[in-house]
Amino acid sequence: MFYKRGIIFVISAPSGTGKTTLCEIICKQIPDLKMNISHTTRPPRPNEIDGINYYFIDRQKFQEMIKKNQFLEWAEVYGNFYGTSRKNVEKLLIKGYDVLLEIDTKGAKSVKQIYPESVLIFIMPPSIEDLEKRLYKRDEDSETIKKRLSKVQEEISQMENYDYILVNDDLQEAVKQLSCIIFAERLKTSRIDKEQIKKFLKIEEG
């Protein structure tokens, strides 16, 4: 209740680990935590809505935004561009929200450099077999799956850069763990407004 708002939580995970579902659930559960909406040049999947799931923009617009340094981080993944708008994140922080960013390991590193107080969380698949299964379920073609799986090992090697590691073995358990990380981070002494505490306790300065 005393924490200065505006913590950035970065979630990374090999694709197919279920991080999007996890992020959606956690944002519904914690109302003062908002997910940033990324910009992408990837065409929308069925059911995806512009301004809700992503800001869908064309490559020219994306390149312009890169040139104008409007991204906190951006990446080209499997031929598509994804980026996190600085302005959007700052807007959420100023409004007093904590911000959830769902980005890859390289992006996470950039964010940590710009916001050293941000919290990096890595989500692990319960096993490689499970990850494979989940990707097949998602109707990805086998070439894409192969590419994704080969990237998993590379991503997992980056886990040392993260503050927390959790395993999405059981979705409900993972949601609980993730919300605990968020609540615990808000209680960190470094994030607490001590003046507010003194006022609350009516402690006079000596």
Place this chain on the structure above:
Amino acid sequence: MFYKRGIIFVISAPSGTGKTTLCEIICKQIPDLKMNISHTTRPPRPNEIDGINYYFIDRQKFQEMIKKNQFLEWAEVYGNFYGTSRKNVEKLLIKGYDVLLEIDTKGAKSVKQIYPESVLIFIMPPSIEDLEKRLYKRDEDSETIKKRLSKVQEEISQMENYDYILVNDDLQEAVKQLSCIIFAERLKTSRIDKEQIKKFLKIEEG
């Protein structure tokens, strides 16, 4: 599930903040978290049992233990001695338990020096008025209450040394926050056994 066990959680709070109740509840909720039983020369209160609430020992035995360096930390508080046995804490850690220590701000500092990986949590009373009320309820005499209240400000000035600060305004909320800190700490990358993760994921070393 991958963390190397044996985290020491130190809880400090001005007396009357409800930390003992809080610690008891949390240890019941989290079975692999054990509260260390302190040694004291204070006479037992009604309902207190030797070996459960404290190890009640006489001053001579306590002095001997100090001489033999058998305490992780010890303090004289209002004329009575309290101490945390090194051997007892080590026994719990070796058995694979996380250990909860309910000690004062000076003791917390000593423990952090010996175990830098320990987690220090400061519990705040919701207000000074509330603290006063709780102490009166406990039937303390007004001289003791006066002494305790004058110590509160001194203790609160130490909160910067703590990793987390929480307010025991609502007991249920405080229990939830405390358990979140414990669960989140177990997910910290620095406490995770990476070899176990690799084995779990069946990742071969290149």
